[in-house]
Amino acid sequence: MQTSKTSVIANKKIDNSKMIKASKIILDLQQELKKYINKGHGPFLAAIYDDDGNLIAKAANSVVNKTCSHNHAEMNAIKMAEKKLGTYDLSPYNLSIYVTSEPCMMCLGGIMWSGIKAVYYGVPSSRVTKITGFDEGFKPDWFKEFKKRGITVYGQIETDAGEKVLKDYVSQGHTVYKPKR
Ligand SMILES: [Zn+2]
Numbered sequence: 001m002q003t004s005k006t007s008v009i010a011n012k013k014i015d016n017s018k019m020i021k022a023s024k025i026i027l028d029l030q031q032e033l034k035k036y037i038n039k040g041h042g043p044f045l046a047a048i049y050d051d052d053g054n055l056i057a058k059a060a061n062s063v064v065n066k067t068c069s070h071n072h073a074e075m076n077a078i079k080m081a082e083k084k085l086g087t088y089d090l091s092p093y094n095l096s097i098y099v100t101s102e103p104c105m106m107c108l109g110g111i112m113w114s115g116i117k118a119v120y121y122g123v124p125s126s127r128v129t130k131i132t133g134f135d136e137g138f139k140p141d142w143f144k145e146f147k148k149r150g151i152t153v154y155g156q157i158e159t160d161a162g163e164k165v166l167k168d169y170v171s172q173g174h175t176v177y178k179p180k181r
Contacts, residue, residue, distance in 0.1 A: 027161055040064065042063050042175075043166055048080075056095060059076030077097065097119055100165070105138060118151065118153070119154070122158055122159055127166075
């Protein structure tokens with residue numbers, strides 16, 4: 001059940017059973033994310049599943065602890081899935097990526113080139129920036145663009161739980177990285 005006040009937005013109609021499943025996965029990821037943060041990871045977690053509900057890859061943001069600006073959760077999970085399946089094209093596998101927050105501009109590109117078929121995310125970028133100060137980049141009307149490319153998007157799932165994790169990340173004094181300008 002959707003319990004957050006923010007309503008879900010999408011670029012395609014979704015059936016209720018899929019939404020219930022997505023809410024559960026996102027809530028579990030938000031819960032698990034706290035453990036990753038305690039181990040020095042950034043406050044974002046992504047998981048890739050196939051249609052039968054098998055977990056293919058799961059990874060957190062590791063920009064700071066692995067010193068790489070590309071190491072966003074989505075990019076790490078995609079790299080892991082491609083390595084596991086031995087391919088640079090995930091499209092035959094009909095995979096979905098679930099992310100605790102809306103993908104940034106780099107990760108939108110990463111998702112697009114990977115062949116992933118569906119994106120489910122929690123906290124929207126505008127809220128991520130407002131709460132944490134992380135820069136999510138400039139983004140086109142990506143819901144529409146992804147639809148054209150056959151990628152479905154469901155956003156703002158269980159946002160209250162996600163916002164709480166981000167607020168705690170900031171109040172605990174963890175790093176909010178960005179290049180100096
Ligand atoms: Zn990203």
